[in-house]
Amino acid sequence: MVNGSKKYIKALLQKGLREDGRKLDEYRNVEIEYGVSAKSAEGSARVKIGGTEVVAGVKMEVGEPFPDKPDQGTIVVNAELLPLSSPDFESGPPGVDSIELSRVVDRGIRESKTIDFKKLCIKSGEKVWLLFIDIYPINNEGNLFDAAALAAFAALKDAKFPVYDEKTEKVKYDEKTEKHVPLENLPMACTVLKIDDKFIIDPLIAEEKAADARVTTVSIEDGSICAMQKGGEKPLNSEELVKMVELSLSKAAEFRKAFK
Amino acid sequence: MTYEKRSDGRKFDELRPMEAKVGVIPRADGSAMFKTGKTIAYAAVYGPRQLHPSHMRNPETGILRCNYNMMSFSGSGERVRPGPSRRSKEIGLVMEKALLPVLDLSGFPNSVVDVFVELLQTDAGTRCAGITAASLALADAGFMMKDLVAAVSVGKVGDKLVTDVNKEEEDFEEGATDVPIAMLPRTGQITLLQLDGKVSKDELKTLLENAKKATKEIYEVQKQALKEKYGAK
Secondary structure, three states: OOOOOHHHHHHHHHOOOOOOOOOOOOOOOEEEEEOOOOOOOOEEEEEEEOOEEEEEEEEEEEEOOOOOOOOOOEEEEEEOOOOOOOOOOOOOOOOHHHHHHHHHHHHHHHHOOOEOHHHHEEEOOOEEEEEEEEEEEEEOOOOHHHHHHHHHHHHHHHOEEEEEEOOOOEEEEEEEEEEEOOEOOOOEEEEEEEEOOEEEEOOOHHHHHHOOEEEEEEEOOOOOEEEEEEEOOOOOOHHHHHHHHHHHHHHHHHHHHHOO | OOOOOOOOOOOOOOOOOEEEEEOOOOOOOEEEEEEEOOEEEEEEEEEEEEOOOHHHOOOOOOEEEEEEEEOOOOOOOOOOOOOOOHHHHHHHHHHHHHHHHHEOOOOOOOEEEEEEEEEEEOOOOHHHHHHHHHHHHHHHOOOOEOOOOEEEEEEEEOOEEEEOOOHHHHOOOOOEEEEEEEEEOOOOEEEEEOOEOOOOHHHHHHHHHHHHHHHHHHHHHHHHHHHHHHOOO
16 A cells, blocks of 8 residues: 555544554644734734645735725735645646635634634725735645635734825825734634544644545634534535534634643 | 934945854755844755656756745735735746756756745845855755855945945935855855846956855855754764
8 A cells, every 4th residue: 555545544534543653633733823924914923833834924905895885994815825835736727626725624624713803994985904815835745724714814913904094095004003903712723634534623634535424613712613624525424513513612712722 | 414323233245143054944955044133034855856847847857946936924014915026026037047056957957947936024134145045045955066056245335345235224314235145165256146236347346356255155154054964973
């Protein structure tokens, strides 16, 4: 059996083992570094989960609100699967995988209500802050969903508003205020894979390729769920799904304690 | 028109503090990070690998393909719209020309060597940082190379000739000339030269000499980075 092949991954899991020696419910080491693009971005962060490395940055612009939400700003999340970060990613316009990734991260942040969009309002009906969150993998060794979600949140946490000059209606990007984006809670994404009858977290690439199904659950402090996404080609029954969600919630809770 | 003192306190012929590291992207065949002042470039090399689309294949040699990109949050001022621009395409092209002279890809017919450069943070001199990083990444990938390629942006700010122009200098109100140059440090051969602004022929001569001196310094940082990964412990 070839290392990294589907058969190999599956055979290992049946013995309760993984390619890198971890337990099935064991996360790799997580590192967060803030301000990695401090000169350019209003907020930025680098997240490493084992060998997977993702950077995210926040740029803030002032624009018009949506007509149906005149007193609310918003976030725009964008992820690009850089061909720099993996031989599997190709150049070109964003593929469906990068769109899914950015939309899952977007929903996790948006639906957690961690940002009160009303606090991004400058003048109702006219001027609101738009927070652009851009996510880029630097090195992909699996579990981009969790890494991207964490990097996006960390970049938001790092972000400070630039000065907005109401007279000229321009943002002064070279002048930052001390004002942070108010964040009410910490949405945490934890992705669980199903491979045969086993459930694992924080997957490596070979495990992602061998997976029957993938479930990303984003939860907040009180344990409630604010976003989910099922991926993978095989169906799940509800018992399986509940198991995966439970695993995800317990890991997120554990993780949240470590995140400061 | 006088430019008395550099905004960051450097001497006129002084480079910004540099940092280089190879092997920073384990998934790539070769990779490097190069930082000069606040400009941070990552480079990854993939290949030689099969070239798509197939009509671009050359049965006589492998080809080099460079892709330059600024992360959306890496610019000063507003967000940079994602995706290729005319500027990024041109930079990709001149990077190819800057790097190709040190490579011999004739052993890899029909193949491509992809170089991806991403800017995490910018303070001018991004194409030069990209080339410097890319040449390290190519060395890290194990390609036979005639030399490394080191690049620097020299120029004229106000009335002074300067080395390693930063963004504030590039935007100098009374005029600045930017001359990105890539050289093979051992021979001083030039593989990239662009200029926008205004200089005399004599000034250009001095700038070339300044670039020669600067790229030699960059070369030392590059070699040190390679030794850190590959040198005897």
